[in-house]
Amino acid sequence: MYKIDAHTHVGEGAAVWTGQQVVERMDTIGVDKTVIFPFTEGYFNNDLIPQYVEEYPDRLIPFAAVNPWNTHEAADELERCYQKGFKGVKLHPTLCGFRLSDKKLVNPLFEVTEAYKGVVIVHGSADLYNCPLEFDRMARRFPKVPLLMAHCGFFWEWELAIELALENDNLYLETSRVPGMESSKIIEKLGATKVIWGTDGPFCDYEWEFNKIKRYAKCEHDFDLMIGGNIANLLGIQ
Numbered sequence: 010m011y012k013i014d015a016h017t018h019v020g021e022g023a024a025v026w027t028g029q030q031v032v033e034r035m036d037t038i039g040v041d042k043t044v045i046f047p048f049t050e051g052y053f054n055n056d057l058i059p060q061y062v063e064e065y066p067d068r069l070i071p072f073a074a075v076n077p078w079n080t081h082e083a084a085d086e087l088e089r090c091y092q093k094g095f096k097g098v099k100l101h102p103t104l105c106g107f108r109l110s111d112k113k114l115v116n117p118l119f120e121v122t123e124a125y126k127g128v129v130i131v132h133g134s135a136d137l138y139n140c141p142l143e144f145d146r147m148a149r150r151f152p153k154v155p156l157l158m159a160h161c162g163f164f165w166e167w168e169l170a171i172e173l174a175l176e177n178d179n180l181y182l183e184t185s186r187v188p189g190m191e192s193s194k195i196i197e198k199l200g201a202t203k204v205i206w207g208t209d210g211p212f213c214d215y216e217w218e219f220n221k222i223k224r225y226a227k228c229e230h231d232f233d234l235m236i237g238g239n240i241a242n243l244l245g246i247q
């Protein structure tokens with residue numbers, strides 16, 4: 010089964026991080042594939058993503074990032090990305106300044122994603138605009154769209170995030186930046202089928218993010234699901 014990092018930034022933004030650098034880092038610990046998308050600070054676009062994927066088509070999985078305040082353009086841009094082979098979209102409600110469940114701004118992005126059978130990953134560290142209840146609303150509104158809560162609602166609301174992920178079949182918790190104790194409880198209470206490994210590259214300690222899943226997985230099978238199996242299923246990767 011593939012080892013797949015579900016959350017890494019590339020391009021130029023808060024850092025400069027190329028597709029080659031992503032792959033070199035993957036090779037240090039034997040990771041097979043990585044979901045890549047742009048940094049979401051300030052102005053950003055998706056232009057470099059296909060270039061990186063072309064260099065490493067078997068290793069890098071293209072996701073877009075859009076700012077829904079570019080109202081009509083955001084949905085059109087996302088649709089263009091899906092037509093080019095992108096597999097999902099990253100949203101950052103805090104940095105871009107929108108409420109995740111804002112119907113006017115965000116529904117069109119989920120509608121396009123549903124049409125192209127994509128996956129949505131959203132910064133989910135329990136800030137005002139992306140607290141777990143915002144995810145709950147979107148998961149119920151779009152039950153066919155797989156929705157990943159990056160950072161599991163840590164710091165304040167990781168326990169609520171577990172409850173809501175248990176209530177919504179399409180809501181998953183992605184573990185980047187979540188410390189050991191909380192990671193162990195999330196894995197224990199939510200179960201391996203709803204937990205997805207990501208590293209928030211290039212920002213986090215890559216090996217530590219990987220090792221914490223290994224440490225808290227109850228068995229090899231659970232580890233395989235969390236470290237790549239679940240996201241592979243959502244993306245239709247065999």
Ligand SMILES: [Zn+2]
Pocket residue numbers: 016018209
């Ligand atoms: Zn991130």
